[in-house]
Amino acid sequence: MKITDKAKKKELIQTRQKQILDVASRVFSKKGFASTQVDEIADLAGLGKGTVYRYFKNKKNLFLSVVDRGIESLKDLALEAMAKEKEPLDKIKKVIEVYLKFFEKQSDLIRIFIHEQSEFQKRIQKRYYQHYYEHVNKVEEIFKEAQSLGLIKKKIKPSLAIAILTDMLNSFIYTWQLTGKKYSLSESFTVITEIYFTGILEQKGK
Amino acid sequence: MKITDKAKKKELIQTRQKQILDVASRVFSKKGFASTQVDEIADLAGLGKGTVYRYFKNKKNLFLSVVDRGIESLKDLALEAMAKEKEPLDKIKKVIEVYLKFFEKQSDLIRIFIHEQSEFQKRIQKRYYQHYYEHVNKVEEIFKEAQSLGLIKKKIKPSLAIAILTDMLNSFIYTWQLTGKKYSLSESFTVITEIYFTGILEQKGK
Amino acid sequence: MKITDKAKKKELIQTRQKQILDVASRVFSKKGFASTQVDEIADLAGLGKGTVYRYFKNKKNLFLSVVDRGIESLKDLALEAMAKEKEPLDKIKKVIEVYLKFFEKQSDLIRIFIHEQSEFQKRIQKRYYQHYYEHVNKVEEIFKEAQSLGLIKKKIKPSLAIAILTDMLNSFIYTWQLTGKKYSLSESFTVITEIYFTGILEQKGK
Amino acid sequence: MKITDKAKKKELIQTRQKQILDVASRVFSKKGFASTQVDEIADLAGLGKGTVYRYFKNKKNLFLSVVDRGIESLKDLALEAMAKEKEPLDKIKKVIEVYLKFFEKQSDLIRIFIHEQSEFQKRIQKRYYQHYYEHVNKVEEIFKEAQSLGLIKKKIKPSLAIAILTDMLNSFIYTWQLTGKKYSLSESFTVITEIYFTGILEQKGK
DNA sequence: AATGAATGAGGGTTCATTCAT
DNA sequence: AATGAATGAACCCTCATTCAT
Numbered sequence: 001m002k003i004t005d006k007a008k009k010k011e012l013i014q015t016r017q018k019q020i021l022d023v024a025s026r027v028f029s030k031k032g033f034a035s036t037q038v039d040e041i042a043d044l045a046g047l048g049k050g051t052v053y054r055y056f057k058n059k060k061n062l063f064l065s066v067v068d069r070g071i072e073s074l075k076d077l078a079l080e081a082m083a084k085e086k087e088p089l090d091k092i093k094k095v096i097e098v099y100l101k102f103f104e105k106q107s108d109l110i111r112i113f114i115h116e117q118s119e120f121q122k123r124i125q126k127r128y129y130q131h132y133y134e135h136v137n138k139v140e141e142i143f144k145e146a147q148s149l150g151l152i153k154k155k156i157k158p159s160l161a162i163a164i165l166t167d168m169l170n171s172f173i174y175t176w177q178l179t180g181k182k183y184s185l186s187e188s189f190t191v192i193t194e195i196y197f198t199g200i201l202e203q204k205g206k
Numbered sequence: 207m208k209i210t211d212k213a214k215k216k217e218l219i220q221t222r223q224k225q226i227l228d229v230a231s232r233v234f235s236k237k238g239f240a241s242t243q244v245d246e247i248a249d250l251a252g253l254g255k256g257t258v259y260r261y262f263k264n265k266k267n268l269f270l271s272v273v274d275r276g277i278e279s280l281k282d283l284a285l286e287a288m289a290k291e292k293e294p295l296d297k298i299k300k301v302i303e304v305y306l307k308f309f310e311k312q313s314d315l316i317r318i319f320i321h322e323q324s325e326f327q328k329r330i331q332k333r334y335y336q337h338y339y340e341h342v343n344k345v346e347e348i349f350k351e352a353q354s355l356g357l358i359k360k361k362i363k364p365s366l367a368i369a370i371l372t373d374m375l376n377s378f379i380y381t382w383q384l385t386g387k388k389y390s391l392s393e394s395f396t397v398i399t400e401i402y403f404t405g406i407l408e409q410k411g412k
Numbered sequence: 413m414k415i416t417d418k419a420k421k422k423e424l425i426q427t428r429q430k431q432i433l434d435v436a437s438r439v440f441s442k443k444g445f446a447s448t449q450v451d452e453i454a455d456l457a458g459l460g461k462g463t464v465y466r467y468f469k470n471k472k473n474l475f476l477s478v479v480d481r482g483i484e485s486l487k488d489l490a491l492e493a494m495a496k497e498k499e500p501l502d503k504i505k506k507v508i509e510v511y512l513k514f515f516e517k518q519s520d521l522i523r524i525f526i527h528e529q530s531e532f533q534k535r536i537q538k539r540y541y542q543h544y545y546e547h548v549n550k551v552e553e554i555f556k557e558a559q560s561l562g563l564i565k566k567k568i569k570p571s572l573a574i575a576i577l578t579d580m581l582n583s584f585i586y587t588w589q590l591t592g593k594k595y596s597l598s599e600s601f602t603v604i605t606e607i608y609f610t611g612i613l614e615q616k617g618k
Numbered sequence: 619m620k621i622t623d624k625a626k627k628k629e630l631i632q633t634r635q636k637q638i639l640d641v642a643s644r645v646f647s648k649k650g651f652a653s654t655q656v657d658e659i660a661d662l663a664g665l666g667k668g669t670v671y672r673y674f675k676n677k678k679n680l681f682l683s684v685v686d687r688g689i690e691s692l693k694d695l696a697l698e699a700m701a702k703e704k705e706p707l708d709k710i711k712k713v714i715e716v717y718l719k720f721f722e723k724q725s726d727l728i729r730i731f732i733h734e735q736s737e738f739q740k741r742i743q744k745r746y747y748q749h750y751y752e753h754v755n756k757v758e759e760i761f762k763e764a765q766s767l768g769l770i771k772k773k774i775k776p777s778l779a780i781a782i783l784t785d786m787l788n789s790f791i792y793t794w795q796l797t798g799k800k801y802s803l804s805e806s807f808t809v810i811t812e813i814y815f816t817g818i819l820e821q822k823g824k
Numbered sequence: 825a826a827t828g829a830a831t832g833a834g835g836g837t838t839c840a841t842t843c844a845t
Numbered sequence: 846a847a848t849g850a851a852t853g854a855a856c857c858c859t860c861a862t863t864c865a866t
Contacts, residue, residue: 012850034240037835048852053837167385175377218825244861254827256864265861424846446652450840460848462842471840583793590792591785630829656857666831671858 017055017065020045025066029108033063033120067124070109074102075131082138088146089197095139096169096196097189103173104185110177136162152200161200168196223261223271226251231272235314239269239326273330276315280308281337288344294352295403301345302375302402303395309379310391316383342368358406367406374402429467429477432457437478441520445475445532479536482521486514487543494550500558501609507551508581508608509601515585516597522589548574564612573612580608635673635683638663643684647726651681651738685742688727692720693749700756706764707815713757714787714814715807721791722803728795754780770818779818786814 023045027036038059042049056062081094103110113124143158152161172192176185229251233242244265248255262268287300309316319330349364358367378398382391435457439448450471454461468474493506515522525536548571555570564573584604588597641663645654656677660667674680699712721728731742761776770779790810794803 009849016850032238032240034238038837039835049836050838050852051850054850059836167381170385171377171381174380175373179373179376243859248828255862256827257825259862260826444650444652446650449838454849461840462848463846465841466847579793579797582797583789586792587785587789591788627828634829655855667857668831668859669829672829677857 013055016047016051020047020052020055020062021066021069024062025070025106025108025112028063028066029111033059038062063120064123064127067109067112067120068127070106070112071128071131073106074099075135077102079135079138082142088142088149089151089201091142092139092146093193096165096193097186099169100173100185100189100192103177107177107181110173150202153202156200165196168192219261222253222257226253226258226261226268227272227275230268231276231312231314231318234269234272235317239265244268269326270329270333273315273318273326274333276312276318277334277337279312280305281341283308285341285344288348294348294355295357297348298345298352299399302371302399303392305375306379306391306395306398309383313383313387316379356408359408362406371402374398425467428459428463432459432464432467432474433478433481436474437482437518437520437524440475440478441523445471450474475532476535476539479521479524479532480539482518482524483540483543486511487547489514491547491550494554500554500561501563503554504551504558505605508577508605509598511581512585512597512601512604515589519589519593522585562614565614568612577608580604631673634665634669638665638670638673638680639684639687642680643688643724643726643730646681646684647729651677656680681738682741682745685727685730685738686745688724688730689746689749691724692717693753695720697753697756700760706760706767707769709760710757710764711811714783714811715804717787718791718803718807718810721795725795725799728791768820771820774818783814786810 020041024036024041027041027044036059038052039049041062042052045052052062056065077098078095081098082091085091085094113128139162140158143152143161146152147154147156147158169192172188173185176183176188226247230242230247233247233250242265244258245255247268248258251258258268262271283304284301287304288297291297291300319334345368346364349358349367352358353360353362353364375398378394379391382389382394432453436448436453439453439456448471450464451461453474454464457464464474468477489510490507493510494503497503497506525540551574552570555564555573558564559566559568559570581604584600585597588595588600638659642654642659645659645662654677656670657667659680660670663670670680674683695716696713699716700709703709703712731746757780758776761770761779764770765772765776787810790806791803794801794806
C-alpha cells in the first residue's frame with residue numbers, strides 16, 4: 001500500500017509538472033521571459049500561484065525547465081529514430097525527419113530559443129550543445145559507416161557534413177517560423193533531403 | 207534671428223532624438239523590450255531620465271520609434287540606390303546590396319525584429335509591410351520593365367519574384383545573425399545574386 | 413472498554429500536545445514568533461502540518477500555549493516546593509531555588525519572554541501576572557508568618573519585599589541569559605539568598 | 619553654484635536618511651525585524667515606499683543601518699565625554715553617565731539589541747564589539763593612569779574592571795527596560811558609581 | 825530645457841491555513 | 846486521525862512615469 005502511495009505521489013508530481021510546463025512553454029513562447037507573469041501560467045494551468053512554486057523553485061527555474069525538457073525530448077526522439085533503422089542513410093534521413101517534425105509540433109520552443117538572447121542565451125546554448133554533442137558522436141559513427149560502405153563521398157569530413165546539415169535545418173526552421181509558417185515543415189522533408197543527399201552522396205551508377 | 211533660433215532649436219531636438227534612438231536601439235536589441243530599463247538608456251545617452259521622456263512619450267513609444275526609424279531608413283536607402291542606376295537589373299542588384307549592407311550595419315535591428323514576438327510583433331510587421339508595399343510597387347515596375355526588355359523570364363509573376371527574393375534575403379540574414387555572424391553579409395552578395403538571377407533571368411545566348 | 417478507549421484517546425492527545433509544544437518552544441525561542449514557520453515545527457515534531465493544526469487552532473494560539481504552559485508549570489513547581497517545607501524561611505529559599513532551576517532548564521522560555529515585545533508582550537505579561545498574583549498571596553502569607561515569628565524585619569512591607577525579590581531574580585536571569593550563560597544559574601543560589609536575606613532578616617544574636 | 623547644488627544634494631540625502639532611520643528605529647524596536655513592514659516605515663516617514671528603497675538597499679540593510687548608527691553614536695558620545703574631563707576618575711564617571719543617558723534616550727535601541735537573537739545577533743554583536751574594542755583601549759589607558767596615580771587598586775586588572783563595569787551597566791539597562799522603565803535611568807547614576815567605585819578604589823585615608 | 829527625487833502600481837515569492845484523501 | 850497538496854493573502858522590491866526645482 002505504501003508502494004502504491006509513493007507511486008501515486010510520484011505520478012502526481014509528474015502530472016503537475018507536465019501540466020505547468022505545457023502552459024509555461026506556450027506563455028513564455030508568446031511573451032518572452034520578462035513579460036511573462038507567473039500568475040498567468042498558474043491561471044492557465046488551472047492552479048494557484050503557490051502550486052507553481054511548489055513544483056518549480058522560481059520563474060527562472062521554470063523557464064529553464066521548459067528549455068531543458070524540450071532539448072531532452074528532442075534528443076530522445078532522435079536516438080529512438082536512429083535505433084529503428086538499419087541502413088545508415090535511412091538513419092540519417094530519419095533524424096532529419098524527426099528534427100523537422102519536432103519543431104513543427106513544438107514551435108513554442110523555437111520561439112523560446114530565438115527569443116532569449118539576453119541572459120539565457122548562454123545557458124540555453126550550453127544545454128543545447130551539451131546534449132547535441134552527446135549524440136552527435138552517434139551520428140558521426142553513422143556517417144563513417146556510410147562512408148566505409150561507399151555510400152557517402154569519402155573526402156567529406158563527417159563532422160563538417162553534420163555541421164552543414166544542422167545549419168541547414170536550423171536556418172530552414174527559423175525562416176519557416178519567422179515568415180509565418182506558411183507551409184508544413186515536414187512536407188519540406190523531401191526537398192531538404194534531396195538537396196542535402198545530392199551534395200554528399202557518392203554518385204551511383206554511371 | 208528668430209528663424210535662426212527656431213532652426214537651432216529644431217536641430218537640437220533632432221540631435222537629442224538621434225542620440226537617444228541610437229542608444230535605445232542598442233539596448234533594446236541586447237535586452238529586449240521588457241528587460242530594458244529607461245534608466246539605462248538615459249545613462250548611456252548621458253542624459254537625465256526626464257529628458258528621455260521629454261523627447262519620447264513613454265517607453266513603448268521610444269521602442270516603436272526605434273523600429274520606425276529603422277524601417278524608414280531602409281526604405282530611403284533602397285529608393286536612393288535604385289535612383290542611381292539606369293538599367294533595371296542593376297537597380298535590382300543595388301537593392302539587394304543595400305538590403306544586405308543595411309542589416310550588416312544595423313544588426314541591432316534584426317534582433318529587435320526577431321525578438322519581440324509579443325505585443326509588438328503585429329505592430330512591427332504592420333509598419334514594415336506598410337513601408338514595404340509603398341516601395342514594392344516601384345520594384346515591381348522595375349521587374350516589369352526588365353521583362354519587357356526580355357531580360358527576365360516572362361512567365362514569372364513579378365510579385366512572386368519579389369516575394370521569393372525577400373524571403374531569401376530575410377532567411378539569409380536571420381540565419382547569419384542566429385548562427386553567430388561568422389562571415390561578412392555583404393560578401394555573400396555575389397553568391398546570392400548569382401543564385402537568384404540564374405533562376406529568373408532569360409537564358410541569354412545559345 | 414469505552415472508558416479505556418477514552419482514556420487512551422486523552423492520553424494520545426496529551427502526548428501529541430506535549431510533543432508539539434516542546435518543539436514549538438525551542439523553535440519560537442530560537443527564531444521569534446514571526447520568523448518561525450509552522451512547517452518547521454511540524455517537521456521537527458515528526459508530524460504533518462495538518463496535525464499541528466488539529467491540536468492548535470493556529471500559530472498564534474500555539475505560541476500562547478507555549479507561554480501558558482511555561483507559566484503554569486512554574487507556578488506548580490513553586491507551590492509544590494513551598495508545600496514540602498515547614499519553616500517559612502525555608503519555603504522562601506525553596507521558591508528562589510525553584511525559580512532559578514526552572515529558568516536554567518527552560519531557557520527557551522526566557523528568550524520568548526524577552527523577545528516578543530510586540531503584540532504579545534501585553535498578553536504575556538497579563539498571563540504572567542495573573543498566575544503570579546494567584547500565588548503571590550501565598551508567598552505574602554509566608555512573609556507575614558515569618559514576621560510574626562520575628563524572623564523578618566517588621567518594618568518591611570511583605571508586598572515590597574516580594575517585588576524586590578522578583579526584580580532581583582528577573583534581572584539576574586535576564587543578565588545571565590543575555591551575557592551568554594557563562595555560569596550555572598542554580599550555583600548562584602547561595603549568593604543571591606545571602607544578599608537578600610542579609611537585607612530582610614532581623615539581626616539575630618547580639 | 620555647482621558646489622551649492624552638490625552640498626544641497628548631500629544635505630537632502632542625509633535628511634532623508636535620518637528621517638527614515640528615526641522612524642525605522644521606532645518601528646523595528648516595537649515589532650522586531652520580521653514583523654516590521656517597509657510600508658509602515660514609509661508611511662510613518664511620510665514617504666513613498668520607493669523612496670525608502672532609494673536610500674536603503676533593502677529591509678535588512680535598513681535594519682543594520684539603524685543598529686550601526688546607534689553604535690556609532692554611542693561611541694562618539696563616549697569619546698567626546700572622555701575628552702572633556704581631565705582627571706581619570708572623572709573620565710570614567712562621565713562614560714558611565716553617557717552610557718546611561720544614551721540608552722535612556724534611545725531605548726528603541728536596547729529593544730533592538732535584545733530582540734534580534736536570530737540571524738542578526740551575530741552581526742550586531744560583531745559591530746558592537748568592533749566599535750567597543752576600538753575605544754575600550756582608551757578606557758584601559760585611563761584605568762592604568764588612575765592606577766599609577768594610586769587612585770585605583772593596583773591588583774585589579776583594568777580589562778577585568780572594564781568587563782565588570784560593562785556587564786553591570788548592561789544588566790542594569792536591560793532590567794530597567796524589561797521591568798517597565800519605572801524610574802529614570804540617569805538618576806541611578808549615583809548609586810551605580812558609588813557601588814562600583816567602592817569596589818575598585820584604593821581606600822583613602824585611614 | 826533638463827534633471828533626478830519621489831512615487832506606487834505591479835509582479836515575484838513566501839507561508840499560514842484549509843481540506844480532500 | 847493524519848497528511849501534505851493546494852491556495853491566495855500579504856509582503857518585498859523594481860521601475861515606468863511624474864513633477865518641482
